[in-house]
Amino acid sequence: MIRYILTALLLLGTVTTFSQKRPTNLSDSALLTLVQQRTFDYFWKFAHPVSGLAPERTVTPEVVTIGGSGFGVMAILVGIERKFITREQGLDRLLKIVKFLEKANHYHGIWPHWLNGATGQTVPFGRKDDGGDVVESAFMFQGLLTVRQYFDRKTPKEEELRSRITWLWNDAEWNWYTRDGQDVLYWHWSPNNGWAMNHQIKGYNECLIAYVLAASSPNFSISPNAYHRGWAMSNFFYNGKSFYGIKLPLGFDYGGPLFFTHYSFLGLDPRGLKDQYADYWEQNRNHTLINRQYCVENPKKFKGYGADCWGLTASDNHEFYNAHSPTNDLGVITPTAALSAFPYTPEYSMQALKHFYHKLGDKIWGPYGFYDAFSETHNWYDTQYLAIDQGPIVVMIENYRSGLLWKLFMATPDVQRGLKRLGFTSPALPTNL
Template sequence: MNIQRIIITGICFLIFITEAPAQRKRLAARPQLGDSALLTEVQKRTFNYFWKFAHPVSGLTRERSTTPDTVTIGGSGFGVMAILVGIERGFITREEGLDRLLKIVNFLWRADSYHGMWPHWMNGATGKTIPFSRKDDGADVVESAFMFQGLLAVRQYFNQDTPKERELRDKIGWMWNDAEWSWFTQGGQNVLYWHWSPNNGWGMNHQIHGWNECLIAYILAVASPNYPVSPKVYHQGWAMSNYFNNGKEYFGIKLPLGFEYGGPLFFAHYSFLGLDPNGLKDRYADYWEQNKNHTLINRQYCIENPKKFKGYSADCWGLTASDSHNSYDAHSPTNDLGVITPSAALSSFPYTPEYSMQALRYFYNRVGDRLWGEYGFYDAFSETTNWYDNQYVAIDQGPIVVMIENYRSGLLWKLFMSNPDIQRALKQLDFSSPWLK
């Protein structure tokens, strides 16, 4: 979600914290682990948010740990990728993962959709839309893009010639084929629109311009087998805004695209759970440089710590959208409230492995039980206000599992980038990548 929608999110779904840290269920003492073992432990606990805490009917991912019936399409898209990590890491068997993914896909097949796109939220038992706001009660292209990013990786992974794996591939393919990306140009304009509602039509009127987390929506829209958009939609819609090109230096680090200081760090994560930024370039940017430099600027800002918040350092850094001590907010160097979000540094492992490990050690060893729980690290904390969240949020948990795995093995990048539709779209958009022959 972009910055505008984060403001709406804070108004719409913040569930204030009522459980004091001292009341939390205490777990066994944290063992001291080597780097590899610690990464595995973080992945396993965080994976369990998507496995053990999944909605029992649909298998989809709950929006947060305090919303038992509300499931999130984007967070569930991250979750299906996390299930693949769980199989590869031996947390579950291939058969267990297959059965869960079939449950999810069969539920999505019957759930509310609009021109082939799902809503932001739905009821995890019925599949009925839960409005995100008064007019946002229909299709959400970006949340659906996050789901399709995951499902296309799943389809590549389950490649065996067995009845259940064929069924899974077929149903994912049918939903992918039915997604009407071209509809969301609102009559053939050269830009994608985020929402459409059967009750409110185009009332949200939210064009998707970059730079932010929505790159994947444009890639998928061009990649669509049956309802593609023209490359002009990418070049004239996505790449044309006051916040697309940057080119300035911050702390001596050049930022090719985006807001001042880069904005919240989830911009460098959500589209790149499947889209491999290694060697990925187009006429606008080198996306490895973009994401790595965005991360380095975010970290260096925390080291400089101009607002003198307690705890900020080379060991404790990472500003992105998350819970805050007052609300849900899009934390960044230009919107710094003294809140550190573990997902920011941990989902940046591919870009800054040494610095991300520093942060991981700090969160695990120094902040400790105030931050570490049944499903890994809680969403956020502020040492300045002595506030430590006791909730998990799906869209922050998912990138931790997936991006650590991409750092370790490149698993999700290999799967997503091997998809012929994605390769064709990248070629149409004049991208270069080691994946393109």
């Protein structure tokens, strides 16, 4: 979560003026498709011309993001299924991306947070954050494994794509990031600064997918002890309290930013997913309901908050950038929060979507769908898009509509074995594992 605060170091700016008239009188299904298509266009039309990867944000077109691009490759699959593009177009773009990733800077098979989209060279995320980023790379591998599962035809190009993804996946040294075999993953390592960032990945947040993939690696897997003694052992892992009468099994009080329920679960299907610590459907749905109810209660009396305008998560704001949540509420609503919650709260998310689209309309709607965030209290409406917020909108709406990405990712044999190693159960896992 902390790393997203650093995004504030990027200069704020504007995108090209957008004047196309918004369609009205849309059915719910047509509105969902429109939102998916416009948001998908960020990853398709605004992608870097050399790498095909997604720029971090609209004012940094040369700086591409590994995590946001991982969400973007999943969005390309949605684009194919929704017929925004053809299968062949998507395949060509994904081959371009994977070939670029093969040559890009990496650190024991793990990519940095940011790359130069033309050269593949590392763009430092901070003074000492100039090496491998396990969490961003986990978001990318979540996407790539889903892509590999999707392109299953026996044609030369699809076989090539699968082979290249497998090579990258087999080459990622997850166990290196346990810092000499400790029972925990470390977020960063740099050849220049070593382990100076010293950031253990533990507690409950957006990083669950990193442990799942690290346990799933065919060549460089971590011990289950890292999950149980590292990730699950901190003073902000267990919760068990109720907020607004809604029990929260794990995490910070009131749940923290809502992206905790999105990033790891673009591929991980939370329906029936359980381990000794939680039922992850209950965790994510209840976290979402608490976040929404806080906005309905609106204890700070911010303008616009209510049953049809809710969603606190990390995003731009009127000051720069912050990880918004009920315990860090600055009066900023971020559309990705409610829209990416469609699987958990479909009626409430549709209520918010209709408000954003029909009531706020042109104030927050642009060429790539809804702008990143807004604050009616401060009369501030963003004019930027962020890849890390765009991707979950496309993918999670699709998971609500068809379960596409969940089905693909959960069918990956390596992931199935990794989940089993960590003690997970799920209806999506074969019984003979």
